[in-house]
Amino acid sequence: MKPFKMSVIVFLTICTVIFLMSACGKEEDEQKVKHSEVTSQLNPVLSIQQRNDGIEVLAVLENHSNHTVTLSFNSSKMFDVSIVNSSSNEVFRHSKGKNYEAKQEDVHIKAGASHIWKTKWKHSAATRKAGIYKVNATFLPNEISPGSLKTENLTVKETFTLQGGTGEQRNNSFRNIHFLGKDGTYKVSGEARVFEASFSYSVTDGHNIFIERNEQTAEGAPAWAPFSFEINIPEEDLPINGTLMLELFYYSPKNGDKSDTLAVPLQSFK
CATH class of the missing domain: 2.60.40.2360 (Intracellular proteinase inhibitor BsuPI)
Structure with a gap:
């Protein structure tokens, strides 16, 4: 066989192999993409x-x-x-x-x-x-x-x-919770029995914490002591759809965790 003809045959064979490998690789990639599309959905x-x-x-x-x-x-x-x-x-x-x-x-x-x-x-x-x-x-x-x-x-x-059930507005640390107001302005009062007369509260809709502050009562545990405070949230920050919850709690002196949380729904927005 002449050298030129031999070279052409070798060249065509190599091209064929490359084409087949490329086609197989493409098919394999398409299969992977197909599987990925299925499971990602x-x-x-x-x-x-x-x-x-x-x-x-x-x-x-x-x-x-x-x-x-x-x-x-x-x-x-x-x-x-x-x-x-x-x-x-x-x-x-x-x-x-x-x-x-x-x-x-x-x-x-x-x-x-x-x-x-x-x-x-x-x-x-x-x-x-x-x-x-x-x-x-x-x-x-x-x-x-x-x-x-x-x-x-x-x-x-x-x-x-x-939402709470009957007789909900109390636990071991908070009781007699009352509030007045709407649309971001509320006045809260009640009684607390907490260590060193200190407790905290937050207002949240489950996604955002609008306020978190500390409060003091006149007397610490074991006595029940009255408290009151005001909550003011700008109207533009209020949720469009959701419930504002007031959470009363204290931070445990042992481990710093939230303890005895009492949740009170303030207002629902729809």
Whole structure:
């Protein structure tokens, strides 16, 4: 075979190999992108509803992709939900006290559909404590197909305001709470039984803290002592949609944590 002809054949062979490798690589990249697009469109959502007998939480995974997504679990524990109060104390955990079975189970979520898991923090109207609470839900698959767990955000957080029940305006440190006013201007009075006659208060809507200040009473614990103060929040800072909550508390001399928080709803805005 002549050298020129041989060179042409070798050149064409190399070009063919490069073309095939490029095509395979492109197809592989497209597949990766496709899988990434599928899994990145799993959207976690929380729905929180206050009932007479407690707080119902719906933990939802929405499939916004154009493909069915399969979540594989190696345990009957498919999700968990925790609720903490404004003092960062956990008041509810779905998995607490439950026994879970080790088993393989798949959940298929069709394109445009969703899957719902439910739980409930049970309490009566008389015992519930008003305040701002934070809910955290985590979904616990060990595998997702198509795609990878690394591309997923399988946690979601929400904040909700819980209105108090009967006889709510007191605890071990605060009692006889009264307030007057609206639209950012309020006068608050009551009685406190606190260490060294010192306590604090904040006003929040669950997302923003508008005020946090310290107050003094005339006498410290174990005596109950009266207090009063005024709250002024500029109208332009008030929430468009939400509830202003007054939280009375003191910082523990032992560890500096918020203690004995009493939450009082001041005003709802809609």
